[in-house]
Amino acid sequence: MSKEIIRLKDCTVAFDDEVILDNINLYFNDKEFLTLLGPSGCGKTTTLRIIGGFLKPTSGDVLFNGVRVNDVPPHKRKVNTIFQKYALFPHLDVFENVAFGLRIAKLNESEIRSRVMEMLEIVSLKGFHNRKVTSLSGGQQQRVAIARALVNRPKVLLLDEPLGALDLRLRKDMQIELKRIQQAMDITFIYVTHDQEEALAMSDTIVVMDKGRIQQIGTPEQVYNEPKNAFVADFIGESNILDGIMHEDYVVEIFGRKFKCLDSGFAPRESVDVVIRPEDIEIVEPHKGRLSGTVTSVTFKGVHYDIIVDFKGFKWLIQTTRLHNVGDEIGINIGPEQIHIMKKSEYSGMFGDYSSYSAEYEEITSEDWEDETEGEEDEA
Amino acid sequence: MRRRYIAAIPHVVWMAVFVVVPLILVVFYAFTSATGGLTLENFRNMGSYMSVFARSLWLAFLATIICLLIGYPLSYVLSKEGPGMQRIFIMLIMLPMWINFLLRTYAWMSILENTGLINRLLTSLGIFDLINRIFNTNITYIPMINTQGAVVLGMVYNYLPFMVLPIYSVIVKIDSSLIEAAQDLGAGSMTVFKRIIFPLSLPGVLSGITMVFVPAVSTFIISKLLGGGTSILLGDLIEMQFLGNAYNPHLGSAISLIMMIIIMICMFVMNRFGEGEEQAVIM
Structure with missing residues (x-):
């Protein structure tokens, strides 16, 4: 070499x-x-x-x-x-x-x-x-x-x-x-x-x-594991990309909640992009999770299910091997090693939101789901 | 299923009435005499027309070769130009075809005549005076009209587009990635031409040759107007049997038949050669 x-x-x-x-x-x-x-x-x-x-x-x-x-x-x-x-x-x-x-x-x-x-x-x-x-x-x-x-x-x-x-x-x-x-x-x-x-x-x-x-x-x-910006994170594999704030080294705030992470070297209260891979999210009972949301769509992919979960209007893609039904309330936990922090870039906000994760899902899911997303888009 | 054939009916009728029936008539006339009996008489004298056959084939051959020598480089250079340039040049090549064939040939007459455009130009430039003074001769024009050269010129002029267009359209369609692939494997521009472009353009060359050679063999107007009857071609000979004073449609049909067979043999040999070429390289 x-x-x-x-x-x-x-x-x-x-x-x-x-x-x-x-x-x-x-x-x-x-x-x-x-x-x-x-x-x-x-x-x-x-x-x-x-x-x-x-x-x-x-x-x-x-x-x-x-x-x-x-x-x-x-x-x-x-x-x-x-x-x-x-x-x-x-x-x-x-x-x-x-x-x-x-x-x-x-x-x-x-x-x-x-x-x-x-x-x-x-x-x-x-x-x-x-x-x-x-x-x-x-x-x-x-x-x-x-x-x-x-x-x-x-x-x-x-x-x-x-x-x-x-x-x-x-x-x-x-x-x-x-x-x-x-x-x-x-x-x-x-x-x-x-x-x-x-x-x-x-x-x-x-x-x-x-x-x-x-x-x-x-x-x-x-x-794959340490994408530099939202473009790379989105282009290679699937990613949920969220806005976050670095409170101090190893602590990031997402949706007003603090999560432990393994990243450091950011300015205090620096806004960052947070990447969470859909296969890295642990699904638990609603009351046991750090965050809870509603399943809005389920797609069978063979090895796993792709489910879309609505967290306060922001939709995440989660991959799970267990079947959940549309409308189920679920909770999630995310370990520190599953969170990857990226500096803000020109690509921030362009990728990683599954609200518009549409075409293939539209065919499969019920009309309820479509109605819901339309409501979502109006809010946004 | 039946429906589909209905669309083909007009064409089939057209072909039957205007191609198949005349062909049958030609064959019929060729093998019958004026009195109506079956005979081979018409073919017996064919030997005396050997020189006409030979001259027709030779002049058509010459015209085809010249068309190829002019047409191939032209098509090749043209295919390398930008799309705008290509469009303009194709226009220029097609333009003469919008003018009546007879008119174009008459125009050549007035250019080539002894008192025509070229000779008058040379006279007014004092070229003939100069020559006469140096060589102590007394020429006042260069004979151009009524020569075999003029006939070949007329053929080349009239049929060149039929050589250029098929070759051009084949070359222009050669995938540029093939050329890049050849360069990538070490081929310089000469090698790219020799090993890739030329072999791939052969189908165009073959159809160009066919489209020039066939009408050139059977033409009669060009030789009549530019050859002035000095060099009778097959077309003239046949025309004379039907419209001229030598009226003998049976002999005319026989000559037509022989000419058709010769052309078919030429085409067959050429296509075999073409196929062989392709196969020799491909297999």
Whole structure:
């Protein structure tokens, strides 16, 4: 690990005054699986295209091993890309697709043959070399794209939402497959996705991006457990984000009640965002809880139920394995380690309120619930 | 289910009356004599028209090659331009097609004539005087009209859009991510063209060739107006059998039939070549 191989220095990309990337500073370590995670339009693909050489930053430098490569065209960079829609050459068969880079490198026929065949075996496509690429399934095309890139033995592989077009089952399999290949080949993967589960499952490092800026860099555990702001907390997993006031170190006030927490270093009476994950909330009898509220919606999710609970007009999402009914009065307790405190940011107040947690619930729940929320919105 | 076929009836009737029936008539006429009996007489003299067949095919071939040589680079460059530029250029390429075919060809006559636009321009520039003085000759014009060159020029001019449009529309649809993928794998712009763009544009090239070659083989107006009867083509020959003083629809039908068969063979070979190309690369 640890050895830095690519660095983006103060990279900004703007098209006609529209800023796509805003002063990105980022480095990539050797043999690391790094994921650029964010919603569409956050600049993650743009970042990847800068590294691939398909786009020049408006300002800032791209460094490979400390050497500036801004003006090096894509075909001279020692990175390979797996494109979103695979971009397989439709007029070539599987073998020739994979051999494409090797033929350009003018390797001799026998070496091309052995390397292509070896690579097809690695991606579990042995015996497919004579097939038309158009006759393959999505997952198989995906593997051809991986083989075509990896056969060139790049130091860095760029992957632009490579699993986006696959169905859920296949996507899960390919996640494991990709991680295995990355470890087997012992190279750097720079992976772009908007799927937080994918990012959490595969990455060594996650870079969360939004609006052309980096929001947080960290391990999957760090970005999940200690999100830096409301955007990260909301984008990665589900979060209830509440307004709170830090009274002193380790004491935060929510809804006029004081809770113990593990965070410190805030100014006295500083207002903060408080994150409570829906799976971290303990449900108890109404009179035994620190807070009590009414269940307004219940959705069965397989492993657990998603229930929406109304606390004085603020709706929380709680995940529980036990069935509660709409209208039930419940109490909750929250342990200190379940509370995460974040500084206020531009994203404060934009996320984490399940009052508008609507579309999918509307279909499932009764009209009563809808009536109630309408009332709520009027108040707000 | 039946309903669906109703919509096809007008087309089927149209095709039957104006394509199938005439075709049957052509075959019928080709194998009968003026007296009505079955005969192969009409085909017996075909050998004497060999030179017309050869000339027609050769000139159409030349015109097709020239169209391809002009049309392909034009389409390629065009596909790289911005959308606004592309629209303007496509307009310019289509524009002549809005003018009547005959009118366009007459216009070429007045340009190419011995006392036409080009020769008058050269005269007024004093080019001929200059040449005559240097080489001690006495020329007053360059003969352009009534040559095979003029016929080929007319074909190229009239059929070039039919080469450009199919090639352009295929190239412009090539997914840009394929080009990026090729670059990513180390291909410079020449290699990208050779390995990706050209092979993927072949279907357009094939349909362009077809759309130029077929009308060029059978044209008669162009050779009549620009060739001035010096180089009779198949189209002229056939026309003469139906409308000219050589009136003999049976012979005309026979020639038409042979021409149709030759064109069909050409197309078949080309499509095979096209398929083979595709398959050789794909399989």
